[in-house]
Amino acid sequence: MKVSIMSYSSSLSELLESIGAKEGSKLLVESEGRSFAGILMPHHDFSGEDIIVIKLKSGYNVGIRIGQDSAVKVLEHPEPKVKNKAPAERKEGLPNISLIATGGTIASNVEYRTGAVRPALSVSDLADSAPEMRGAANISGRALFSIFSENMNAEHWQELAAAVAEEINNGADGVVISHGTDTMGYTAAALSFMLGDVPKPVVIVGAQRSTDRPSSDAPSNLTAAVRFCVKGGKAGVFVVMHEALGDDSFAVHIGTRVRKMHTSRRDAFQSINVRPAALLDKDGNMKLTSEGRNIASGKAAARTKMERSTILLQYYPGMDPSLFENAMMKSKGIVIAGSGLGHVNEEMIRLIKKACDNGSLVVMTSQCLGGRTNLNVYKTGRDILSAGAIAVLDMLPETAYVKLMWALANADNVDEAKRLMMTPLAGEMSDRRSVDV
Ligand code: DAS
Numbered sequence: 001m002k003v004s005i006m007s008y009s010s011s012l013s014e015l016l017e018s019i020g021a022k023e024g025s026k027l028l029v030e031s032e033g034r035s036f037a038g039i040l041m042p043h044h045d046f047s048g049e050d051i052i053v054i055k056l057k058s059g060y061n062v063g064i065r066i067g068q069d070s071a072v073k074v075l076e077h078p079e080p081k082v083k084n085k086a087p088a089e090r091k092e093g094l095p096n097i098s099l100i101a102t103g104g105t106i107a108s109n110v111e112y113r114t115g116a117v118r119p120a121l122s123v124s125d126l127a128d129s130a131p132e133m134r135g136a137a138n139i140s141g142r143a144l145f146s147i148f149s150e151n152m153n154a155e156h157w158q159e160l161a162a163a164v165a166e167e168i169n170n171g172a173d174g175v176v177i178s179h180g181t182d183t184m185g186y187t188a189a190a191l192s193f194m195l196g197d198v199p200k201p202v203v204i205v206g207a208q209r210s211t212d213r214p215s216s217d218a219p220s221n222l223t224a225a226v227r228f229c230v231k232g233g234k235a236g237v238f239v240v241m242h243e244a245l246g247d248d249s250f251a252v253h254i255g256t257r258v259r260k261m262h263t264s265r266r267d268a269f270q271s272i273n274v275r276p277a278a279l280l281d282k283d284g285n286m287k288l289t290s291e292g293r294n295i296a297s298g299k300a301a302a303r304t305k306m307e308r309s310t311i312l313l314q315y316y317p318g319m320d321p322s323l324f325e326n327a328m329m330k331s332k333g334i335v336i337a338g339s340g341l342g343h344v345n346e347e348m349i350r351l352i353k354k355a356c357d358n359g360s361l362v363v364m365t366s367q368c369l370g371g372r373t374n375l376n377v378y379k380t381g382r383d384i385l386s387a388g389a390i391a392v393l394d395m396l397p398e399t400a401y402v403k404l405m406w407a408l409a410n411a412d413n414v415d416e417a418k419r420l421m422m423t424p425l426a427g428e429m430s431d432r433r434s435v436d437v
Pocket residue numbers: 103104105106147148149150179180181182183206207208
């Protein structure tokens with residue numbers, strides 16, 4: 001890839017070309033009495049024509065003016081693209097785990113061009129990034145898409161659910177899905193409802209640090225995910241991520257009960273209102289902490305229809321119904337993350353009634369996340385019930401949003417959808433408070 005030389009001065013362009021410097025080359029630069037070593041970054045339009053930008057080992061970028069007295073030397077050229085390696089041979093007697101890649105930090109590396117993290121790795125690179133994974137099972141896989149999870153939508157969930165069912169019906173003993181962390185909880189909930197009583201483990205795994213960083217959590221998360229597939233004995237949809245900041249414990253979260261609770265910590269994922277289904281340590285010793293369904297034989301089936309005219313609103317004080325009337329009157333499904341036990345202001349209650357009378361299904365959840373909604377305690381809640389809305393105990397708002405899309409599309413009518421919403425299907429709700437959460 002040629003350096004974007006048109007934006008350098010002619011003298012600097014000639015210098016870089018003469019030493020064979022390309023974007024991604026590691027350079028040693030001496031200028032104005034100082035020396036720097038780092039990766040040559042693309043020349044930005046806002047950098048001067050005699051400025052080169054290099055990314056230092058610390059990850060910071062520095063702009064260096066190249067003048068007559070400067071010296072620039074190439075230390076290393078960019079790594080050539082890794083050719084796909086031959087698939088590892090299958091080992092008799094080991095379980096067969098399918099790895100489906102969808103993108104996210106776990107399958108990314110820092111792109112020297114922009115310094116940003118971009119989805120990059122192939123499935124075999126991913127499998128090779130965690131050699132212990134190959135020791136525990138025969139890993140085969142495919143990349144379904146390569147996107148950051150903020151760009152996921154119902155179509156991706158549908159394609160993913162169908163691919164998981166296909167892998168299981170083709171003999172996989174479990175499926176591991178590498179995925180971005182931002183919306184992983186939504187995808188885990190979607191697969192939980194679409195795959196229903198799936199007979200094998202389906203484990204979604206991500207990373208908060210890209211694989212090219214020493215502190216990457218990708219290899220250990222991937223290994224823990226495969227180990228749970230192999231040893232957990234449990235069927236269903238789960239999320240596996242770090243349980244603590246260190247690399248020695250991993251939590252297996254139930255797919256409808258997990259949320260990313262921190263923007264950057266490696267133990268960002270927490271189970272809400274329930275305990276994780278299992279904990280694993282760095283050697284693969286496992287402690288099952290909740291019953292759940294056992295692995296079974298039988299086929300997987302994906303019921304993937306989703307009602308897209310469904311919205312999720314976060315209530316806030318002073319919420320003005322005139323700003324939401326149009327959206328709510330056009331939506332068949334409306335989830336509201338209300339305050340406290342599931343409350344909104346009086347103005348919004350009138351709009352909830354209007355939407356219900358218009359045929360929408362309005363579902364109240366709580367932005368507290370912990371605990372259960374209860375619309376029978378305060379007058380506010382009773383007015384919301386009278387307006388036609390329903391509450392769904394301790395279901396997470398985002399899980400309720402995904403479940404409502406699925407229920408409206410797979411039920412024969414709104415009343416049937418309402419009944420589905422209030423019936424536990426995939427561990428997403430419980431009317432009993434767990435003692436220690
Ligand atoms: N943007 C984030 C995502 O893809 C990166 C990550 O955390 O995986 O969800």
